[in-house]
Amino acid sequence: TxxxxxxxxxxxxxxxxxxxxxxxxxxxFSSLQWYxxxxxxxxxxxxxxxxxxxxxxxxxLTFQFGDARKDSSLHITAAQPGDTGLYLCAVPxxxxxxxxxxxxxxxxxxx
Amino acid sequence: DSGxxxxxxxxxxxxxQRVTLRCSPRSGDLSVYWYQxxxxxxxxxxxxxxxxxxxxxxxxxxxxxAQQFPDLHSELNLSSLELGDSALYxxxxxxxxxxxxxNEQFFGPGTRLTVL
Numbered sequence: 001t002x003x004x005x006x007x008x009x010x011x012x013x014x015x016x017x018x019x020x021x022x023x024x025x026x027x028x029f030s031s032l033q034w035y036x037x038x039x040x041x042x043x044x045x046x047x048x049x050x051x052x053x054x055x056x057x058x059x060x061l062t063f064q065f066g067d068a069r070k071d072s073s074l075h076i077t078a079a080q081p082g083d084t085g086l087y088l089c090a091v092p093x094x095x096x097x098x099x100x101x102x103x104x105x106x107x108x109x110x111x
Numbered sequence: 112d113s114g115x116x117x118x119x120x121x122x123x124x125x126x127x128q129r130v131t132l133r134c135s136p137r138s139g140d141l142s143v144y145w146y147q148x149x150x151x152x153x154x155x156x157x158x159x160x161x162x163x164x165x166x167x168x169x170x171x172x173x174x175x176x177a178q179q180f181p182d183l184h185s186e187l188n189l190s191s192l193e194l195g196d197s198a199l200y201x202x203x204x205x206x207x208x209x210x211x212x213x214n215e216q217f218f219g220p221g222t223r224l225t226v227l
Contacts, residue, residue: 033215042113042201042218043154088154092214098144098167099216101154 003027004089004102012108016078021105023089024071030092032072033099034063037086079109114138115219117202123225129190132222136183136204142166143185144205144216145177149198160185161207192226199223 005024013019023032031050035043047056049065049072056063060083062075076083086106090099114137124130136143145157156169160179171177174192179185189196200223203216 031214035218040199040221040223042115042203042221043216044113045215045217048215090216093167098156098159098169099214100156103153 004091004100006087006089006102006105008105009103010106010108012110013079015080015109015111018075018077019079019107020073020075021087021107022071022073023102025091026070027091028069030069032065032069033090034072034074035088035090035101037088037104038084043086043088079107081109081111083107084109113217113219115202115204115217117200117219117222119222120220121223121225123227124192125227126192126194128192128226129188130192130224132187132189132200132202132224134185134187134202134204134219136185136202137217139206140204140217141183141207142205142214143179143183144203145171145185145187146201146203147198148201148221152198154201157187189224194226197224197226 007022033048034046037043047063052069053067054065060077064073086104088104089102116135118133141162144159147155157171158177159167163179174190177187199221201221203218205216
């Protein structure tokens with residue numbers, strides 16, 4: 001079973017600041033997904049990265065897959081209160097399709 | 112709106128009881144997944160079905176069971192409920208099996224189960 005470590009566990013910053021959160025493991029993954037979850041709701045898929053070194057942008061969010069496909073980062077520029085939520089990374093288990101989720105980064109953007 | 116529906120939204124019951132949670136996947140998705148999320152445990156995978164058959168099993172208790180029906184909707188049955196079973200239960204669906212975008216999962220709004 002892959003272990004996904006996300007850091008930081010909690011992050012609280014002012015609106016307009018930039019931030020980066022991380023998802024790390026010692027295992028190599030075929031792909032990696034990022035989700036955002038708001039309180040009481042289901043996680044929402046943000047992006048899937050597949051190729052080592054891949055960078056994907058979603059408005060102010062930039063996702064990068066590590067060259068060795070063992071880690072990933074999510075960078076948010078000019079954070080807004082609407083970015084508040086729990087950010088989860090997830091990877092498929094080799095041999096089947098179930099996802100293993102990281103422990104998450106709980107982000108709070110202060111207006 | 113992810114296209115995945117779950118009922119009921121909230122469920123309050125007593126210890127020892129049995130409940131059934133229902134999930135309808137996105138149109139065209141063949142895989143259904145069930146997750147449990149409690150405050151101190153994060154998102155825990157329970158079980159996956161693909162086109163009616165069990166595909167993968169996670170940390171699902173023997174008191175819990177699930178099935179996927181021919182119309183692809185799924186039900187999660189929780190029996191002999193204990194206080195510790197109180198949690199959010201999510202259903203997710205994906206296109207099918209395989210890597211990359213095939214296992215991108217779309218989550219329903221969840222069922223909040225409270226066991227008193």
